[in-house]
Amino acid sequence: MAHDPISDAVLQLLKSHDPDAAWALQREQDRQDHTIELIASENHVSAPVMHAMGTCLTNKYAEGYPGARYYGGCKYHDQAEDLARDRAKQLFGCRFANVQPHSGAQANAAAFLATLAPGDTFCSLTLSDGGHLSHGLKVNMSGKWFNPVFYPLHADPSHPEFERIDYDAVRTVCMEHKPKLLMCGYSAYPREIDFAKFRAIADECGALLMADIAHIAGLVAAGIHPSPFPHAHIVTTTTHKTLRGPRGGLILTDDEDIAKKIDRAVFPGMQGGPLMHIILAKAIAFAEALKPEFKDYAKRVVTNAQALASALASHGYRITSGGTDNHLMLVDLSARDADLTGADAEVWLEAAGIITNKNGVPNDPRPPRVTSGLRLGSPATTTRGFATDEMKQIAQWIERVLEAKGDESVCNAVQSEVQSLCERFPLYSSTAHA
Ligand code: DSN
Secondary structure, eight states, rough: OOOOHHOOOOHHHHHHHHHHHHHHHHHHHHHHHEEOOTTTOOOOOOOHHHHHHHHHGGOOOEEEEEEESSSOOOHHHHHHHHHHHHHHHHTTTOSSEEEESSSSSHHHHHHHHOOTTTOOOEEOOGGGGTTOOOGGGSSHHHHHSEEEEEEEOOOOTTTTTTSBBOHHHHHHHHHHHSEEEEEOOOSSOOOOHHHHHHHHHHHHHEEEEEEETTTTTHHHHSSSOOTTTTTEEEEEEEEESTTTOOOOOEEEOOOOHHHHHHHEEEEIIOSSOOHHHHHHHHHHHHHHHTHHHHHHHHHHHHHHHHHHHHHHHHTTTGGGGOOOSSEEEEEEETTTTTOOHHHHHHHHHHTEEEEEOOOTEEEEEEETTTTEEEEEEEEHHHHOOOOHHHHHHOOOHHHHHTTTOOOOOHHHHHHHHHHHHHHSSSSSSSSTTT
């Protein structure tokens, strides 16, 4: 098994220095090597990206921006941050990039700070229909300090656009509430987003358009999903999902005035010192995403997701909206078995070496810790080298485990087959990340 070489090196270092930490690292490395990762928001970074995160750039404070820092000794940090900014702009075809947000949620918070005053109204997708907690959840800063109003998905099963964005409803909600900011981009939405339609609604109601492309950023970068530019005023994203970079956030815009406000909102508005080792890793990941191989990777991510979705549908599972255009799908388990919950399915599948997350389906009668659905995605398995045959095999294993309601002997048998497949597709081998 080709382990991730950086974790291997760190493990050797830690074995005598800190055995408890070494134990946790080793077990996690084994878990990643021997299980199938179907969580739609996760991926396996390349060895150079992994290396960059464990470097001496973590030792430095670099508050401020290139050429205007609050600390001495930043000249190489300026170079690293400029590389990351320039590559991000090239990758997404826009004029301004802020690579400092520590996460996607912080990127969103900074975008709010730059464009809204406390109490202002913004509009986003109903969270239980696939939105994100930083898009207006009551207990999140976005829901406590601002006034979110929500648009739904099409809820009529007889409508051809069932469980897809209801653009008429978006317009109605926006014209009634006149939000300052209209948000699109989601955590559990399997269909293409029409950014031009959103922009037309934003213009009509006098809002800025913000696209949170955290999930689809890699597909956008590769040209597999339409770009939010030139439609969105602000684009936020994480860098670690389909984009396959280090864990972190990124904000993009074409508007110089908004860019200045974003920079001030990130620092000193939201954050102090940037994570410069992560920014170096972002620069490396952006360069990887600019390569032709990444376009091929992104295409295979979508093909693999579609293969998994249709194989599950052939086993009697309902895929919300009837399929997927991107890297993820929502599986409504209740159509297969009314008693089956996402919570049970997640635990049973994990026992078989298949890692997923329970997820509400639109209009789910069950609460978020139980749910009637699973969210599945293909970014990590595609990095590992799986193609459509392996995705169909995974669907069969899922069916075996769920049909047997997590029976221990069935889970053990599947787990052993999963392990064999993982050994045939080692992470950090010469074929992974191709
Ligand atoms: N928690 C992430 C996800 O899994 O989609 C979103 O930030």
